Amino acid sequence: MGDPLHTVLCERLGCRYPVVQTAMGWVATPALVAASCEAGAFGFLAGAVMTPVELKAAIAAVKAATDRPFGVNFHMFQPGAEEIVELVIAEKVRAVSFGRGPDAAMIARFRRAGIICMPTVGALKHAVRMAELGCDLVTVQGGEGGGHTGPVATTVLLPQVLDAVKVPVVAAGGFADGRGLAAALAYGAVGVAMGTRFLLTKESPAPDAVKARYLEASPEQIQVSTKVDGIPQRMIRNRLLDRIERAGALGRWIRALAAGQAMQRATGASLGELWRAAQAMAREGHMSLPQALMAASAPTLIQKAVVGGDPDGGLMASGQVAGRIADLPSCRELVDRIATDARERLAALSAGRAAAA
Ligand SMILES: Cc1cc2nc3c(=O)[nH]c(=O)nc-3n(C[C@H](O)[C@H](O)[C@H](O)COP(=O)(O)O)c2cc1C
Structure with missing residues (x-):
């Protein structure tokens, strides 16, 4: 066999x-x-x-x-x-x-x-x-x-x-x-x-302190949010995610622009490049422009938490399976x-x- x-x-x-x-x-x-x-x-x-x-x-x-x-x-x-x-x-x-x-x-x-x-x-x-x-x-x-x-x-x-x-x-x-x-x-x-x-x-x-947060999370704390960039995304519930969930339209624009700037700093992309990336994503993904800007920039927020070592100031993308990994x-x-x-x-x-x- x-x-x-x-x-x-x-x-x-x-x-x-x-x-x-x-x-x-x-x-x-x-x-x-x-x-x-x-x-x-x-x-x-x-x-x-x-x-x-x-x-x-x-x-x-x-x-x-x-x-x-x-x-x-x-x-x-x-x-x-x-x-x-x-x-x-x-x-x-x-x-x-x-x-x-x-x-x-x-x-x-x-x-x-x-x-x-x-x-x-x-x-x-x-x-x-x-x-x-x-x-x-x-x-x-x-x-x-x-x-x-x-x-x-x-x-x-x-x-x-x-x-x-x-x-x-x-x-x-x-x-x-x-x-x-x-x-x-x-x-x-x-x-x-x-x-x-x-x-x-x-x-x-990922720094040890961040890995520890993943190991501590229960499956129930690893939830899907559509508020980050309009597309369902599974993450560990933390302080930033709670804030994003509660934010109104203006708060979302402010956050999107801030995330765009952070993405620019992290990748060296020009404002024009980032803007064009967001526009293309908005068109293809049928999203609003602030959502697309967040989508283009969300990885930077993941970077801040997951590899930057700030488990409350960034986003911790995670599968639900982290809830059973020890x-x-x-x-x-x-x-x-x-x-x-x-x-x-x-x-x-x-x-x-x-x-x-
Ligand atoms: C922290 C994190 C970052 C991710 N970043 C990307 C990415 O940049 N590109 C991508 O295609 N998928 C990305 N994903 C999705 C994973 O590649 C993969 O499809 C997913 O984690 C599979 O589910 P699992 O976590 O239950 O194994 C990411 C997932 C996590 C947890």
Whole structure:
């Protein structure tokens, strides 16, 4: 019998286990990506919050730390998006992940360059659309997932998408252990993708005090808000989120402009670039301009809390699964444990079936 953990995902991405470390703004640094890849998973760099110059340096840093293949996350509305596309193609990274953005022509261009296109979707219609546009795989993120997220739980969305598309599907949203991987494979997915679980590892750049806040949070405290940028986003409830939830229209504009300025300082983008990014997001995402400005800038607020070490003054994007995570393993310990536990679960299931037959 073949190895149940050697799936088509491993073949396409060149990783040992069918486990993806997803991109997280400011968190998926070269150190975390290299550690994930060395451990046998497949890591994505958080390119969506980098300038082209920073991304080039980050790609070089991953390549210096590991020979394993890795991917880059980006979106078409970020300042410098076109340069990032050229860079990713020139650097021949193994895969790209994105939400909305690239059209069929760009996806075809990536694929001609041998780069796997692996979007993350939170709704059935987006999964179908991405498959139609020619993507190689889709990552389906259920509503329990961290960061921007949809309203449908993984247990409902995953089988819905599996029934609707022919491309291989990776399951995301709420996964943290080997039981989850075994369950995802049982559904028919080719692997799992995890954000929050990798945020809570030794190699993640979040300061210890911030990691402690994640470990303390209960699932009930990890809620979805639409007030940050108009799109549902799952975060740990904290002081800033409470303020944003209570703010009126004027407060939202003030906050959006302040967040825009912070984003400008963090990324070096010009006011014009930021404004154009916000306008494009407003058009594409059917949002108001202050919402789009917040959407363009929200990663900076995540940076302030998650890597800047200010768990009350910024936003702590998190999957609900943080509410059941209690330790900070190294990436290697984590991935080894997931593989061992998944194998045990799968073996126990097939032994049970044999006994019943
Ligand atoms: C702190 C944090 C930052 C994130 N930043 C991004 C990002 O920049 N780009 C992106 O596509 N997804 C981002 N996400 C979503 C994750 O990549 C992933 O899809 C999600 O965390 C999966 O759900 P899980 O946390 O339950 O594993 C972020 C998630 C978290 C927790």
